[in-house]
Amino acid sequence: MIVANDDGLFYLAPEADDFEAWPYPMKDRVTALSEASDGCLLIGTFARGIGRLCHDSEDWLSIENGLPNSHVLDIFTEQNGTIWIGTHGGLVQIREALFRSFTPNHGLRGAYVRSVNTDSAGHIWVGTNDGISRQLSSESGAIAFEAVNGDPQLAALSVLSLAHGDTDVVYIGSYTEGLFQLTNGKVTARLNRKLGLASNEIRVVLPMSQTDLILVGTAKGLYLVRSSLGSLDVVRHYTVADGMAADFVSSVTIDGNGALWVSSTQSLSYFRPLSDGTWQPEPIELATFTGASNIFSGTFHNNRIWFATDHGMLSRSLNGNDWQWLSRRDGLPFDKTFTINFDADDNLWLGGARGILRIAKSDLEKWMIDNRVTINYQLFTEVDGMVSRQLTTGGPASIIDKHGRLWFASALGAVMVDPRVVAEYNSHAPAPIIESITTDNGELGTDKRIEAGNTRTEFRYVALGYHMPEALLYQVKLVGYDLHWINRGNQLETAYTALPPGDYEFMVRSRYPGGDWSEATRFTLHKSAFFYQQPWFWFTFSLTVIAFVSIALHLRIRTLQYTKRRLQRLVQKKTQELEAMALRDSLTGLANRRSFDQQLDHELHNSRRYGTPLSVALIDIDYFKQINDTYLHTGGDEVLKHVAKLLQSLVREVDGVARWGGEEFAIIFPQTRISDALQVLERIRVAIEKLRIAKFEQARITVSIGVTELSKEESSAELLKHADRALYLAKEQGRNCIVTD
Known part of the structure; x- marks a missing residue:
């Protein structure tokens, strides 16, 4: 017997004499009590909202997660299982959802989930930005989690990847602390920068079947690691120098031939298996068959390799180079997909930033045969029970457990769905x-x-x-x-x-x-219809129009031909003038900001392609406002022209000089280290300091210069930001100097 009153819930066991607080002293008024169809207890409270208490778990719904008011007045359950809750803030409907969501309320260590996987016993492990959790064993089948925090090295660990090895071994890839080997929840081995890795950022951990080897994907290449109880040893390290398209590894997929497909941002590499058990990396030219560039995950299914990308899904058979690309142009509601799986019935599941897509096997096969058809899909979001539609990326961020259920990592927790109940979930819709x-x-x-x-x-x-x-x-x-x-x-x-x-x-x-x-x-x-919309009216009107147009066309055709030729000549002339004006500064004759940005993007691309250095400098004339105030704007313009001419004379032909704006200039030094650029810039600084202009003999002109060199991962905007920061420091340090960043 369970009794509810103003002090909480009290339970009287069979043959017992006294009531006990259940499941613990609540110290809150219980206002409603109902038993759910699964045997759990639904309780309404005065201040905490509504609770669902089961044998080994509890869930609460309050203002913080959607209830309009935490004071519950009544609970009613319909015949179809829908629960109606009366509150002081209105009426709420709760129904059975297709997805189940698991958050810190269910025992997760952290809410931002990056990776989910299973261990050798089939239990779910969840990696978040704040640690690791594993599924608790339960005879009732209820799902709950506990934090794995028995080892101090795992405290507040930001997890990127999870994988299970033989028996009780689990591998944890972290964001900043390297790779961990766990046995029975304890750290038994570790691999990081101090122990042989080039990076502590572990995006992928993939044990190789029937071997003691694991593949470890990092921000600086792919590692083949030998694992034994208590040790992790690097066997081989693959990088761009070995043929990879890029060092940053975001996913690794093994196909049926034993080849590896290693993805990264902006690239994909195929690792061809060799007779000695190693692989030979070969870059894949994505631009030849797709607009996708970022590949987040992959899977091997039905003799095909499948990828989730920033522009939909890619697929290729092992028997030929028959790449197929499914994206928004084919009917998908969004392009960016992070995870890809197939359920037991060969239905395709794609997870992205705006929810989860399910594409039925028949619809996928129809599209694979004829890419011109629009793809059919189901889109699942918070409406279907997901705690958040924002899925995340990780290694892996989606798996299928031993029961055939799909698990996904989201920004607010882990979500799970049983594909077998999807058809039952879609009730027959009422006619409108x-x-x-x-x-x-x-x-x-x-x-x-x-x-x-x-x-x-x-x-x-x-x-x-x-x-x-x-x-x-x-x-x-x-x-x-x-x-x-x-x-x-x-x-x-x-x-x-x-x-x-x-x-x-x-x-x-x-x-x-x-x-x-x-x-x-x-x-x-x-x-x-109006009278003029009748057929007879349009017949008469059409004959009149045809006659008029024929006469007018005959009279005008020669004039139009002449006008056409004249306009073509004018357009060609004006186009040439506009093209020249668009890329040049009218005052100094130097390249303008637009031309400079184009040249910088071109040189940055060449620098990354051929591995050559690139330096950029920003130059600002010191106290230029005083020059304008003293010699007026005409004097200031004269100074700008002399400085521009001097800059042009002191750099190489391959260097790009542009007027950045106002009194600022910019120089691109292709194939130049910052040390060499500094020598040129010092000559420029000294030459400008010595510059004297006939009409303005008393004007002393100096410049402040900020210079930076391209690093591997920088964009053009970031490169210019660093140069601008260096220029700012030069001004702070007294002007007429050069500062690097």
Whole structure:
């Protein structure tokens, strides 16, 4: 017996004499009590909201996670399992969702999940930005987690990757602390920069089947590591020098031939297996068959390799170079996908920043045969039980457990779905009703006739159902106007403007995502016609127009030909003038900011492609405002022209000199180390200091210079930011000097 009162819940066991607080002293008024269909207890409270208490777990819903008011008045459960909660802030509906979400309330160490995986016993491990958690064993089948914190080295560890080896061995890849080997929850071996790695950022850990070797993907290459109890030893290190397209490793996939597919930002490498058990890396030219560049994860399925990318999905068979690219252009709702899996029925699951997509096996096969068809999909978000639609990347960020359930890493926790219940989850949608039809003059009359001058006709409709009403999708079709059904998403109205005269039938139907369409609701109507919309009027008018156009065309054709030739000459001349003006500064004759940005992007690309150095300097004339105040703006312009001419004379032809803006100039030094650039810049500084202009003999001109050199991962914007920061420091240090960054 369970009794609720103003002090909480109390439990009287069979044959017991006294009540005990259950599950612990709540010190809160219990206002409602109900038993759920699964045997758990639903309790409403005065201040904590609603709780769901089971044998070995508890969940709470309050203001913090969606309840309009934490004072619960009543709980009611429908026959279909929907729970209605009355609160002081309104009525709330809770229903069974397809996805289950697990957060720190369920025992996770941290909420931002980057990786999920299973151990040899099939238990789920979750890696977050704040540590590691593993699934607790439960005879009842309930899922709960506990933090793995028995070793001080694991405290507040930012986890990027998880993998399980034989028996009780688990590998943890971290963001800043390297690779850990765990046995029975204790650290038994570690590998980091001090012990042989070039980077502590471990994005991928992949044990190789039936061997004591593991593949370790880092920010600075791929490692082959030998693992034994208590030791981790580097066997081989693969980098760009060995043929990889890039050193940064974001995922590793093994295909059926034993080859590796190693992805990175902006690249993909194929590791061809060699007879001695090693691999030979070969870069894949992604641009030849796709617009995708960032590859986040991969899988091998049905003799094909599959990838989740920043532009949809890529796939290729092992028997030929038949790359296929599925993206938004083929009907996907978004491009960026982080995870890719296939369930037991070969349905495709893609996880991204805006939710999870399920593409049925039949729809995927149809698209693979004919890429011209629009792909069908189901999109799952918070409406379906996910704690967050924002999925994350990791190694791996999605797996299939021993029960065939899919697990995903999200920004607020781990989410799980059983693919086998997806079909049952999509209930039959109710047929919509047409609420109103509105024209320019208001509601449509009982004669169902639209006046000839009407410009807008709006149909409003809705499907009446309490099961996921916010997820209902609609299609409409105006027979006599639309050739096909028109997808309206969640929109509850459709408007048509300037309909031609004629008879029409409006149809609307609804469905849940992935479910069947309901029966169509129909409504017939007619639009009247003006006299000039009658066939005889248009026949007469057409004959008149044809005659007039023929005469006018005959008279004008020679004039138009002459005008065309004249305009072509003018356009060619003006185009040449505009192209020259667009890339040059009119005052100094130097390249302008736009031309400089183009040249910088070109030189940055060459520097990364050929591994050559690149330096950039920003030059600012000191106290230029005083020059303008003393010699007016005409004097300032004269100084700018002399400085520009001097700069141009002191650099090489390959160097790029531009007017950056105002009194600032910029110089690009291709294939130049910062030490060499400093020598040139010092000559420039001294020459400008000695510069004297005839009309302004008393003017002493000096410059402050900031210079920086390109590092491997910098963009052009970051390079300029560093140069600008150095220039700022030069001004702070007294001007007329050079500072590096």
